[in-house]
Amino acid sequence: MAYDVIVLGSGPGGYPAAIRASQLGFKVAIIEKESLGGVCLNWGCIPTKALLKSAQVYEYAKHSTAYGINVSGAQHDFGAVIKRSRGVADKMSRGVQFLMKKNKIDVIMGYGKLKAKGQVEVTAADNSKQIVEAKYIIIATGSRGRQLPNLPIDGKNVIGYREAMALPTQPKSMIVVGSGAIGVEFAYFYNSMGTKVTIVEFLPRIVPVEDEEISKELEKQYKKQGIEIMTNSTVEAVEATGNGVKARVKTQSGEISLEADIVLSAVGIAANIENIGLEELGIKTEKGKIVVDKFGQTNVAGFYAIGDCTPGQALAHVAGKEGVNASEHIAYTEKKFAHAPEGIDYNNIPGCTYCTPEIASIGYTEKAAKDAGYDIKVGKFPFMASGKASAAGATEGFVKVIFDAKYGEFLGAHMIGNSVTEMIAEVSVARKLETTAHEILNSIHPHPTMSEGLKEATAVAYGEAIDV
The missing domain is CATH 3.30.390.30 (FAD/NAD-linked reductase, C-terminal dimerisation domain)
Structure with missing residues (x-):
C-alpha cells in the first residue's frame, strides 16, 4: 500500500497533520494502535474536563444557598459521573473518525514500526502484518505516564491517570504523588467528590512550573477545600495493607507513614519512542525525545516527528500546530505550498490547568x-x-x-x-x-x-x- 504521507499516531498532533496533508493534495494514511484521537481525546484532555465539570456542578449544588437557591440532599453518582466522561470521549473519538472519512484519509489500525526508509510495518490485533509505504512519514507516537522505580503502577494499589479516570468505585482516601497539571486536576476532582486527598510533591511548591505567586494561591485555595499538601516530600515506598495502602514518605523533618485506599502516581510523562524502529534507522534521540528542527524534520530525510515524542512542551495545542507545520513543510518541499511554515515560538505557548x-x-x-x-x-x-x-x-x-x-x-x-x-x-x-x-x-x-x-x-x- 503506497501513500505520499503516513502519520504514525492519531492524537492531537497526528490527526491534524494527516488532515492538513490531505488538504494540501497528498494521499494520506494514519496508523493507530488503539483509538482515534490518541491519549488526549480518549484518556486525557477531554474526559478529564468532563470529570471536572461534574465536580464543579456538584460543588454548585452543595453551595446553592449562596446563590439564593435551595437544593437539599444533593448527592453524586460516581459511576454515572465516570460513565458521562467516557461518553464524552467516545463521542469525540467518533468525531475524528468522521474527519478521517471527510478528508479521504485511510485509517490503518495496528501497531506501527518503522522498517526502512519510506516503510512502516503494521501489526494488527490478530498479529497479521502488512507493510505500508510513503515518501514521508510523520512520527506522532505521543507519551504515557512516567513511572518511578519505587512507585510501580500496578493498576490496583498504585494507579496512573488512565485508571484514575475510570475507577469502578470511589476511594475514601487517596494519595496523589506529583502536583503538576494531572496531579492537581485529579486532586480537585476526587476531593470534590468526597475523597480525602493528600498531595505529595518532591519540590518546594505545588504546580512548580508556574509563577511562585500562582503556586502560593493554589496551595491556599486547596487547603481551604480540605486537601492536605506536603511539599519537599517523596514517597519512598508503598505497600499493600488489608484495607488499602501504606506509603512511606520522606519529609524534611523525617519519615512518616500515610495510609490511604489508593495512590495516584502523577509524576510526569515519558515519550513513546521505544520499539518503533528509531535505532535501526539511525533517527537521533536525546534525553528520551526525538531530535527535530523547527519544521519537525529528524536527522533522517523523509522522517518528521511532532508532539510529546519531541522536545517541545507536551501540550495538545503544541502538537496540533507542530503537525500542521510538518505537513506544510512537506508540501513546501514538494512545491505544493507557497512558503515554508513559520517556526513555533515556544516561549509564547499558553499553559492551562483546569482545576478550581x-x-x-x-x-x-x-x-x-x-x-x-x-x-x-x-x-x-x-x-x-x-x-x-x-x-x-x-x-x-x-x-x-x-x-x-x-x-x-x-x-x-x-x-x-x-x-x-x-x-x-x-x-x-x-x-x-x-x-x-x-x-x-x-x-x-x-x-x-x-x-x-x-x-x-x-x-x-x-x-x-x-x-x-
Missing part, C-alpha cells in the same frame, strides 16, 4: 524575566475587585502581568481564578503581535467580564489603576 480555581499562564514568570536581565514592571489585579467575579461568586485568585520597563514589551501573564483558561488566548495573540502595555491599556475591554482583569492588572503595573 483554574490556572493559565504564558511567557516569562517574574523570576525568569529577572533572570533574563529584564528591568520589569509587574501588575496584579485581584478578582476580589472584579464585579463579574463577585456576581459569579468566584472571587478567588488574580491576574498578574509582567512588562519590560524600558519598551513595554509584554513578557508574560499568569492567572488563577474562574474561567482564566478562556482569557489567556488574548495574551498569546497580543504577544504574537508584539503588543505593548500601551496597546493593552488603550484596548477597551467589556464590563463586567473576567477578561477586563487583564487590562486592570496592566493599569496596576503602570500606576493607572482605577478599581484597586
Whole structure:
C-alpha cells in the first residue's frame, strides 16, 4: 500500500497533520494502535474536563444557598459521573473518525514500526502484518505516564491517570504523588467528590512550573477545600495493607507513614519512542525525545516527528500546530505550498490547568524575566475587585502581568481564578503581535467580564489603576 504521507499516531498532533496533508493534495494514511484521537481525546484532555465539570456542578449544588437557591440532599453518582466522561470521549473519538472519512484519509489500525526508509510495518490485533509505504512519514507516537522505580503502577494499589479516570468505585482516601497539571486536576476532582486527598510533591511548591505567586494561591485555595499538601516530600515506598495502602514518605523533618485506599502516581510523562524502529534507522534521540528542527524534520530525510515524542512542551495545542507545520513543510518541499511554515515560538505557548480555581499562564514568570536581565514592571489585579467575579461568586485568585520597563514589551501573564483558561488566548495573540502595555491599556475591554482583569492588572503595573 503506497501513500505520499503516513502519520504514525492519531492524537492531537497526528490527526491534524494527516488532515492538513490531505488538504494540501497528498494521499494520506494514519496508523493507530488503539483509538482515534490518541491519549488526549480518549484518556486525557477531554474526559478529564468532563470529570471536572461534574465536580464543579456538584460543588454548585452543595453551595446553592449562596446563590439564593435551595437544593437539599444533593448527592453524586460516581459511576454515572465516570460513565458521562467516557461518553464524552467516545463521542469525540467518533468525531475524528468522521474527519478521517471527510478528508479521504485511510485509517490503518495496528501497531506501527518503522522498517526502512519510506516503510512502516503494521501489526494488527490478530498479529497479521502488512507493510505500508510513503515518501514521508510523520512520527506522532505521543507519551504515557512516567513511572518511578519505587512507585510501580500496578493498576490496583498504585494507579496512573488512565485508571484514575475510570475507577469502578470511589476511594475514601487517596494519595496523589506529583502536583503538576494531572496531579492537581485529579486532586480537585476526587476531593470534590468526597475523597480525602493528600498531595505529595518532591519540590518546594505545588504546580512548580508556574509563577511562585500562582503556586502560593493554589496551595491556599486547596487547603481551604480540605486537601492536605506536603511539599519537599517523596514517597519512598508503598505497600499493600488489608484495607488499602501504606506509603512511606520522606519529609524534611523525617519519615512518616500515610495510609490511604489508593495512590495516584502523577509524576510526569515519558515519550513513546521505544520499539518503533528509531535505532535501526539511525533517527537521533536525546534525553528520551526525538531530535527535530523547527519544521519537525529528524536527522533522517523523509522522517518528521511532532508532539510529546519531541522536545517541545507536551501540550495538545503544541502538537496540533507542530503537525500542521510538518505537513506544510512537506508540501513546501514538494512545491505544493507557497512558503515554508513559520517556526513555533515556544516561549509564547499558553499553559492551562483546569482545576478550581483554574490556572493559565504564558511567557516569562517574574523570576525568569529577572533572570533574563529584564528591568520589569509587574501588575496584579485581584478578582476580589472584579464585579463579574463577585456576581459569579468566584472571587478567588488574580491576574498578574509582567512588562519590560524600558519598551513595554509584554513578557508574560499568569492567572488563577474562574474561567482564566478562556482569557489567556488574548495574551498569546497580543504577544504574537508584539503588543505593548500601551496597546493593552488603550484596548477597551467589556464590563463586567473576567477578561477586563487583564487590562486592570496592566493599569496596576503602570500606576493607572482605577478599581484597586
